[in-house]
Amino acid sequence: MLNLKESGTLKILDKVKSFQSKGIDVIQLDVGEPDFDTPRNIVEAAHRAMLEGFTHYTPSAGIPELRDAVAEKLRSENGLDxxxxxxxxxxxxxxxxxxxxxxxxxxxxxxxxxxxxxxSYVEMVTVAGGTVREIPAKDGFSPDIEGIKSAVNERTKLMILNSPNNPTGYVYTKEELGALAEIASDSRIYVLSDEIYEKMLYEGEFRSFGSFPGVDDLVITVNGFSKTYAMTGWRIGYAAGPRDVIAAMNKLQQHSASCPASFVQKAALAALSPETPVRPMIEEFRRRRDFLCSELNRMGAFKVLPPKGAFYLFPDISGTGIESVELCNLLLEEGHVSTTPGEAFGGFSGHIRLSYANSMERLRAAADRIRGVLEKHGLA
Ligand SMILES: Cc1ncc(COP(=O)(O)O)c(C=O)c1O
Incomplete structure (x- = not known):
């Protein structure tokens, strides 16, 4: 356990907090957290539940009405059985x-x-005693399907996919998902499909991995409420998959968390209702993506195409001539803008990650500060 790496993203956060405790105004582009308030209908549902005394343990797998609502969402929106x-x-x-x-x-x-x-994927596998085979993406961040195929061997148990992707914003195409589904079904390997950024989609259509043929009994789909409904602090999410795997996961939950917070489950149920205003948040993210992308490209030292999903940019920083850890430190220490080194995401030292889940006003100020640091050091 002591060999576990500290969360790279949370490590930056510690440094940011120490600056902030000295009264320094840091613009945080390191956190993957929507800056919007949780929609009111969700807050009211939690409030009501608490006032009605819904404050006790629930069944460990969750309240039946929420499990049903999630199943219905996955059937109707994502084509999962x-x-x-x-x-x-x-x-x-x-x-x-x-x-x-x-x-x-x-x-x-x-x-x-x-x-x-x-x-976190790598560290989770380490805790379980497994070994990770990292397969770097090709240019433009499309998955290296051939590389993935040739990495499969008799010890391979699982593949972890994340589309729309953190940190690149890349969205897997239908063809790529189909090819990966074929690999999984031919080799009988499980697939953990992390679809947390499903709704943060600016072009094209979202396809859930479990809707592809031949993988029904192999896919565990994971999604949650943190990003779509600005509910990071509520701590609520879900998994759907084969009954035996879900039953095993529920045992782990029984012996650790017991159950998710009762009134938060009621809030999550409200979040899934059609009255929750999701669209305006997505449109605002799109505006911010376009703004930050064009600002970074104008600086000359960064290269980035507008990603189709999530709320991150992962620019190529090779134009600065320095590596990601050094650049992030400079931006934080001198510009008071926090970003995350590409190192943290599998050794991508030629990239940094910037989250645009921040107001336009703060993004504008951040761009000015970043430009200032680059110019001062002759890196632009
Ligand atoms: C790819 C990815 N998966 C999962 C999570 C965890 O989200 P939650 O708040 O639901 O635990 C995050 C949060 O940053 C994420 O970026």
Missing amino acids: VRRENVLITPGSKQALFYAVMALVEEGEEVIVPTPAWP
């Missing part, structure tokens, strides 16, 4: 991912992770 028994409600989708890895991966087994990838 799931019922209540296929659904587990968890305190955050991170917890769902953790349970899935713990339930599936045994000591010595291998897990394929296309990179750049969210850092």
Whole structure:
């Protein structure tokens, strides 16, 4: 356990907090957290539940009405063949991912992770005693399908996919998902499909991995409420998959969290209702993406295309002539703008990640500060 790496993203956060405690105004582009308030109908549902005394343990897998609502969402929006028994409600989708890895991966087994990838996947596999096979993306961040195929061997148990992707914003095409589904079904390997950024989509159509043929009994779909409904602090997410895997994950939940917070489950149920205003948040993210993308490209030292999804930019920083850790430190220490080094996502030292989940006003100020640091050091 002591060999686990500290969360790269949370490490930056510690440094940011120490600056802030000295009264320094840091513009945070390191956190993957919507700056919007949780929509009012969701807050009211939690409030009502608390006032009505819905403040006790619930069934460990979640309240039946929420499991049903999630199953219905996955059937109607995502084309998955799931019922209540296929659904587990968890305190955050991170917890769902953790349970899935713990339930599936045994000591010595291998897990394929296309990179750049969210850092927690690797550490979760390490906790479970497995080994990660990282397969770097090709130019433009499309997955290296041939590389993934040739990494599969008799020890391979699982593949972890994340589209729309953190940190690149890349959205897998239908053809890529189809090819990966074929690999999974031919080799009988499980796939953990992290679809947390499903709704943060600016072009094209979202396709859930589990809707492809031949993978029904192999896919664990994970999603949550943090990003879509600006509910990061509420800690609520879910997994859906084969009944035996979900049952095993539920046992892990029974012996750790017991159940997700009761009134938060009522809030999540309200979030899934059609009255929740999601669209305006997505449109605002699109405006911010376009703004920050064009600002960074204008600086000359960064190269980035507008990604189709999520709320991150992962520019190529090779034009600065320095590597990501050094650049992030400079931007934080001198410009008071926090970003995340590409190192954290599988050794991409020629990139940094910037989250545009921040107001236009703050993004404008951040762009000015970044430009100032680059010019001062002759890096632009
Ligand atoms: C790719 C990815 N998966 C999962 C999570 C975890 O989200 P939650 O707040 O639901 O635990 C995050 C959060 O940053 C993420 O970026």
